[in-house]
Amino acid sequence: ECIDPDCSWVEQWVHRAGPRKQIYYEPKEVKAAIVTCGGLCPGLNDVIRQIVFTLEKYGVKNIVGIQFGYRGFCDENLREVPLSHQVVQNINLAGGSLLGVSRGGPSISDIVDSIQAKAIDMLFVLGGNGTHAGANAIHDECCKRKMKVSVVGVPKTIDNDIQLMDKTFGFDTAVEEAQRAINSAYIEAESAYHGIGLVKLMGRSSGFIAMHASLSSGQIDICLIPEVPFKLEGPNGLLQHLEHLIKTKGKAVVCVAEGAGQELLQKSDATDASGNVVLGDIGVHMQQQIKRHFKYIGVPADVKYIDPTYMVRACRANASDAILCTVLGQNAVHGAFAGFSGITTGICNNHYVYLPIPEVVRSPRRVDSNSRMWHRCLTSTGQADFH
Numbered sequence: 001e002c003i004d005p006d007c008s009w010v011e012q013w014v015h016r017a018g019p020r021k022q023i024y025y026e027p028k029e030v031k032a033a034i035v036t037c038g039g040l041c042p043g044l045n046d047v048i049r050q051i052v053f054t055l056e057k058y059g060v061k062n063i064v065g066i067q068f069g070y071r072g073f074c075d076e077n078l079r080e081v082p083l084s085h086q087v088v089q090n091i092n093l094a095g096g097s098l099l100g101v102s103r104g105g106p107s108i109s110d111i112v113d114s115i116q117a118k119a120i121d122m123l124f125v126l127g128g129n130g131t132h133a134g135a136n137a138i139h140d141e142c143c144k145r146k147m148k149v150s151v152v153g154v155p156k157t158i159d160n161d162i163q164l165m166d167k168t169f170g171f172d173t174a175v176e177e178a179q180r181a182i183n184s185a186y187i188e189a190e191s192a193y194h195g196i197g198l199v200k201l202m203g204r205s206s207g208f209i210a211m212h213a214s215l216s217s218g219q220i221d222i223c224l225i226p227e228v229p230f231k232l233e234g235p236n237g238l239l240q241h242l243e244h245l246i247k248t249k250g251k252a253v254v255c256v257a258e259g260a261g262q263e264l265l266q267k268s269d270a271t272d273a274s275g276n277v278v279l280g281d282i283g284v285h286m287q288q289q290i291k292r293h294f295k296y297i298g299v300p301a302d303v304k305y306i307d308p309t310y311m312v313r314a315c316r317a318n319a320s321d322a323i324l325c326t327v328l329g330q331n332a333v334h335g336a337f338a339g340f341s342g343i344t345t346g347i348c349n350n351h352y353v354y355l356p357i358p359e360v361v362r363s364p365r366r367v368d369s370n371s372r373m374w375h376r377c378l379t380s381t382g383q384a385d386f387h
């Protein structure tokens with residue numbers, strides 16, 4: 001029974017992650033492969049390392065890495081990389097991915113042909129929403145062909161945009177790094193006459209990094225996320241509020257997620273190799289509009305724009321992400337040995353679990369603008385509704 005009237009009871013329906021008494025593969029006969037797809041994320045090497053360690057504990061000898069994402073399955077210039085304890089021992093000390101990443105790549109049927117040709121029994125897929133959609137399609141195709149392959153995902157995204165997961169690995173590290181950029185913007189703004197610091201952070205469709213970095217830094221006056229539309233112009237617009245901040249505080253710091261305010265920019269049909277829409281640059285647009293506005297009203301403003309985009313994800317995992325990666329890597333292997341396929345592993349309500357991939361990739365997880373967290377962020381910044 002729950003005392004919160006808004007809380008609805010859901011029966012337990014996920015499997016708790018971890019080792020099982022009965023395993024469905026003979027370890028010595030297993031060939032396991034690991035692939036990392038999409039953009040970079042702190043912790044990829046930590047997960048690769050733990051998968052290799054855990055496979056070896058089970059007694060698996062044949063472990064390979066597929067280079068540069070799904071592309072590596074079908075590009076004859078990209079060979080399988082043999083992986084062992086010795087090879088992966090220190091890879092967690094650096095960011096990036098030992099195996100490389102990529103977007104786009106071959107068709108599902110070509111990937112499964114390659115899995116068949118390479119005689120892979122277990123495939124560990126590290127990636128975001130797109131990668132997981134691919135992993136599920138690979139699983140379906142393997143089933144159709146009656147191939148006994150365990151396809152197990154480990155969700156990777158600094159954006160934290162995977163449904164049902166408390167958080168994904170890399171997110172914590174990205175927030176910590178983003179905070180450094182915010183701190184620099186704050187110092188620049190504070191030290192300039194009428195300084196305005198502007199920081200653009202990643203977050204194609206979700207504002208989790210921007211919201212958490214704003215909250216953790218405590219230095220942000222305005223936080224803008226894709227989930228909450230805003231206006232620049234007009235009496236309730238953002239520029240008016242900035243004017244107020246400059247007049248009252250003498251400085252302002254703004255944090256904008258890359259997917260925010262797209263309705264203010266010219267639309268383009270361009271997509272990247274994976275089919276993701278190429279977004280307009282809201283950071284540059286805001287920088288220009290703020291400068292134009294203050295020039296127009298005749299108030300001096302010194303705008304300093306920081307875009308730490310790739311710096312927040314091309315770094316090594318912090319301590320909390322390193323632990324998360326360790327658990328997820330181990331659980332991915334336990335899941336494959338338990339005979340699961342088409343699953344992914346994550347942390348859900350503080351429990352490590354296995355989830356069916358289709359449940360987590362239906363749509364990206366987004367910040368709920370009615371959530372306590374977003375309201376905490378608004379309380380912390382003191383910003384208005386820019387409508």
Ligand SMILES: Nc1ncnc2c1ncn2[C@@H]1O[C@H](COP(=O)(O)OP(=O)(O)OP(=O)(O)O)[C@@H](O)[C@H]1O
Nearest residue numbers: 038039103104105127128129130131133134157274
């Ligand atoms: N719906 C889909 N079905 C099959 N494969 C897909 C699908 N969407 C994307 N992929 C493949 O998955 C890989 C990674 O996709 P994508 O570039 O969207 O990254 P992602 O996994 O979403 O990670 P990130 O969080 O960095 O965007 C690509 O090789 C792409 O071709």
Ligand SMILES: O=P(O)(O)OC[C@H]1O[C@](O)(CO)[C@@H](O)[C@@H]1O
Nearest residue numbers: 039040157158159202203204272
């Ligand atoms: O420039 P790239 O490598 O395509 O990656 C950019 C994308 O990566 C993400 O952080 C997801 O990992 C998105 O927020 C962002 O749009």
Ligand SMILES: [Mg+2]
Nearest residue numbers: 128129130276
């Ligand atoms: Mg994606």
